[in-house]
Amino acid sequence: xxxxxxxxxxxxxxxxxxxxxxxxxxxxxxxxxxxxxxxxxxxxxxxxxxxxxxxxxxxxxxxxxxxxxxxxxxxxxxxxxxxxxxxxxxxxxxxxxxxxxxxxxxxxxxxxxxxxxxxxxxxxxxxxxxxxxxxxxxxxxxxxxxxxxxxxxxxxxxxxxxxxxxxxxxxxxxxxxxxxxxxxxxxxxxxxxxxxxxxxxxxxxxxxxxxxxxxxxxxxxxxxx
Amino acid sequence: xxxxxxxxxxxxxxxxxxxxxxxxxxxxxxxxxxxxxxxxxxxxxxxxxxxxxxxxxxxxxxxxxxxxxxxxxxxxxxxxxxxxxxxxxxxxxxxxxxxxxxxxxxxxxxxxxxxxxxxxxxxxxxxxxxxxxxxxxxxxxxxxxxxxxxxxxxxxxxxxxxxxxxxxxxxxxxxxxxxxxxxxxxxxxxxxxxxxxxxxxxxxxxxxxxxxxxxxxxxxxxxxxxxxxxxxxxxxxxxxxxxxxxxxxxxxxxxxxxxxxxxxxxxxxxxxxxxxxxxxxxxxxxxxxxxxxxxxxxxxxxxxxxxxxxxxxxxxxxxxxxxxxxxxxxxxxxxxxxxxxxxxxxxxxxxxxxxxxxxxxxxxxxxxxxxxxxxxxxxxxxxxxxxxxxxxxxxxxxxxxxxxxxxxxxxxxxxxxxxxxxxxxxxxxxxxxxxxxxxxxxxxxxxxxxxxxxxxxxxxxxxxxxxxxxxxxxxxxxxxxxxxxxxxxxxxxxxx
Numbered sequence: 001x002x003x004x005x006x007x008x009x010x011x012x013x014x015x016x017x018x019x020x021x022x023x024x025x026x027x028x029x030x031x032x033x034x035x036x037x038x039x040x041x042x043x044x045x046x047x048x049x050x051x052x053x054x055x056x057x058x059x060x061x062x063x064x065x066x067x068x069x070x071x072x073x074x075x076x077x078x079x080x081x082x083x084x085x086x087x088x089x090x091x092x093x094x095x096x097x098x099x100x101x102x103x104x105x106x107x108x109x110x111x112x113x114x115x116x117x118x119x120x121x122x123x124x125x126x127x128x129x130x131x132x133x134x135x136x137x138x139x140x141x142x143x144x145x146x147x148x149x150x151x152x153x154x155x156x157x158x159x160x161x162x163x164x165x166x167x168x169x170x171x172x173x174x175x176x177x178x179x180x181x182x183x184x185x186x187x188x189x190x191x192x193x194x195x196x197x198x199x200x201x202x203x204x205x206x207x208x209x210x211x212x213x214x215x216x217x218x219x220x221x222x223x224x225x
Numbered sequence: 226x227x228x229x230x231x232x233x234x235x236x237x238x239x240x241x242x243x244x245x246x247x248x249x250x251x252x253x254x255x256x257x258x259x260x261x262x263x264x265x266x267x268x269x270x271x272x273x274x275x276x277x278x279x280x281x282x283x284x285x286x287x288x289x290x291x292x293x294x295x296x297x298x299x300x301x302x303x304x305x306x307x308x309x310x311x312x313x314x315x316x317x318x319x320x321x322x323x324x325x326x327x328x329x330x331x332x333x334x335x336x337x338x339x340x341x342x343x344x345x346x347x348x349x350x351x352x353x354x355x356x357x358x359x360x361x362x363x364x365x366x367x368x369x370x371x372x373x374x375x376x377x378x379x380x381x382x383x384x385x386x387x388x389x390x391x392x393x394x395x396x397x398x399x400x401x402x403x404x405x406x407x408x409x410x411x412x413x414x415x416x417x418x419x420x421x422x423x424x425x426x427x428x429x430x431x432x433x434x435x436x437x438x439x440x441x442x443x444x445x446x447x448x449x450x451x452x453x454x455x456x457x458x459x460x461x462x463x464x465x466x467x468x469x470x471x472x473x474x475x476x477x478x479x480x481x482x483x484x485x486x487x488x489x490x491x492x493x494x495x496x497x498x499x500x501x502x503x504x505x506x507x508x509x510x511x512x513x514x515x516x517x518x519x520x521x522x523x524x525x526x527x528x529x530x531x532x533x534x535x536x537x538x539x540x541x542x543x544x545x546x547x548x549x550x551x552x553x554x555x556x557x558x559x560x561x562x563x564x565x566x567x568x569x570x571x572x573x574x575x576x577x578x579x580x581x582x583x584x585x586x587x588x589x590x591x592x593x594x595x596x597x598x599x600x601x602x603x604x605x606x607x608x609x610x611x612x613x614x615x616x617x618x619x620x621x622x623x624x625x626x627x628x629x630x631x632x633x634x635x636x637x638x639x640x641x642x643x644x645x646x647x648x649x650x651x652x653x654x655x656x657x658x659x660x661x662x663x664x665x666x667x668x669x670x671x672x673x674x675x676x677x678x679x680x681x682x683x684x685x686x687x688x689x690x691x692x693x694x695x696x697x698x699x700x701x702x703x704x705x706x707x708x709x710x711x712x713x714x715x716x717x718x719x720x721x
Contacts, residue, residue: 085547155562181563183594183597186531187601188598188605189567189605190567191563191566191567194567195563198566
């Protein structure tokens with residue numbers, strides 16, 4: 001994937017560029033808003049990672065608004081030290097697709113960036129999700145694995161749906177909390193782990209192979225073995 | 226000094242002094258001077274009006290009498306000629322009890338033919354004009370007002386009135402008004418001084434308080450007179466503001482102390498780990514492990530930091546803009562579903578009881594987080610086999626949401642301090658957590674103009690959030706229909 005990073009702090013930028021390249025992505029870097037806007041508008045990227053506060057007269061929000069006004073729909077992940085809920089809302093309102101507060105774990109950034117690219121690709125309504133021998137019918141809301149019907153609670157269904165839509169990608173606990181429960185805070189207890197473990201009981205336990213994998217220090221991944 | 230203000234020259238001197246002399250550059254003096262000027266001007270206007278209306282009336286009355294008299298005489302003359310005129314004049318002089326009428330008739334040669342003046346006064350030249358002149362009548366000098374009328378055939382008629390009495394009256398009037406002017410001036414000066422002192426006292430009170438606060442002591446408050454007047458209300462507003470500032474300052478102090486204590490520890494730990502690893506680690510896995518532990522220490526620091534920022538954000542009250550109608554039913558059901566699984570995992574039961582419809586005006590995200598904190602706590606402090614109850618109900622225009630556990634509870638002595646930032650009770654020492662959970666709940670409750678109450682559930686702890694069911698008085702939302710619209714507008718405003 002081709003990713004543009006607009007970030008003025010050299011340490012953070014260096015760390016993110018290195019990490020993304022190690023994960024197999026092609027990364028371009030701009031260290032101010034003007035260059036960032038020029039690159040974003042003149043080249044094609046799969047995702048843009050955009051710091052909110054930038055030198056050079058054009059801050060992240062301005063850059064994003066300009067880009068969107070030119071009908072550029074490249075997914076944008078906003079990075080910001082502004083953690084207030086209102087700031088988050090302002091970022092998303094300006095056309096951002098996701099918002100991550102500094103400081104962040106690289107695994108969280110990578111997972112969100114990859115989720116964004118996937119979101120961009122899968123256009124059009126899907127009626128069926130398939131991962132290995134696991135099938136989910138979104139119309140009849142049924143789940144089968146190896147032709148065996150699995151009964152799920154509504155929330156478990158949505159959790160599995162989220163994992164299947166992001167199959168092969170790391171999803172973090174925060175992403176699950178936001179995407180499945182629509183909560184925007186970090187609970188102190190391991191609530192997500194408990195729900196994933198319950199889902200595992202139904203999806204993986206009766207079968208010989210596991211589909212839901214725990215990724216250390218990051219989150220979970222659903223993938224065929 | 227107010228006395229001299231009545232003269233314009235003195236007035237400009239004073240205003241010039243106000244600009245230059247710092248002693249006189251005082252608002253109280255300006256107010257007093259203003260009061261004095263307004264008072265003096267209105268007194269002058271009043272006295273002037275009085276003078277002109279009385280003395281002027283006398284003048285006009287005399288003129289009217291002369292005109293009427295002359296008109297009658299001219300009529301007599303046109304009926305019977307000079308003899309009739311002289312006869313009428315004689316009659317009128319005889320009838321004139323006050324002996325103030327003055328007449329004079331001369332022939333074309335200027336010789337007196339009738340009247341009581343004796344000769345034509347040289348000053349009276351123009352017919353139809355009123356003249357004021359000195360006359361000698363019955364051996365006394367007196368002031369008279371006269372008018373000349375020309376009759377056909379060269380005859381001239383002079384009609385007048387002795388106005389000595391009127392002059393005396395005017396003199397009397399002027400004296401009376403002048404002395405009353407002096408009294409008024411004196412009263413005005415006294416009033417100005419009273420106003421100045423009143424103003425000074427009030428301002429001195431406020432500025433003494435402000436000075437003390439600027440000096441670093443936040444405890445003094447503006448004293449109230451208890452009369453409930455404007456000054457009292459101002460004192461009250463100032464005191465309310467000071468309370469709020471003191472509370473915020475307290476919060477800042479608490480937070481900086483807390484940061485000093487509670488954030489220094491994990492930062493020191495992370496630093497020690499990294500330094501130790503840098504100098505002593507012998508293998509890469511050892512180094513890696515140390516770095517990972519340091520990162521997780523720093524993550525803890527970040528979490529504490531974020532919680533602090535969130536509380537600060539709530540306390541500032543900025544989040545009120547995001548207020549909208551929140552249906553507590555689904556909100557609580559979702560939380561119960563999220564935490565129910567965790568409770569079960571820990572051998573606990575979590576039950577929910579909430580009426581079908583229970584709507585409040587509030588911030589959904591904040592309420593979710595506050596209740597999640599209470600549930601987190603309840604689960605953390607319960608032992609297996611216990612139960613947790615999440616209940617919400619309407620009580621007399623208030624919504625009460627409570628979380629009750631069967632854990633060890635909080636000792637009564639600690640209960641008031643439990644909502645302070647970073648406070649951790651004895652039982653909480655060894656459990657994970659930042660000591661910010663209840664502080665955040667408290668802040669969220671306060672944001673909604675509600676309260677958080679911790680009570681003994683014997684055994685266990687009951688945390689009750691009480692929120693107003695109706696919007697607070699200053700939200701100015703009259704009824705349910707506009708209420709919907711306004712909350713929609715608010716939600717819209719929040720997105721801007």
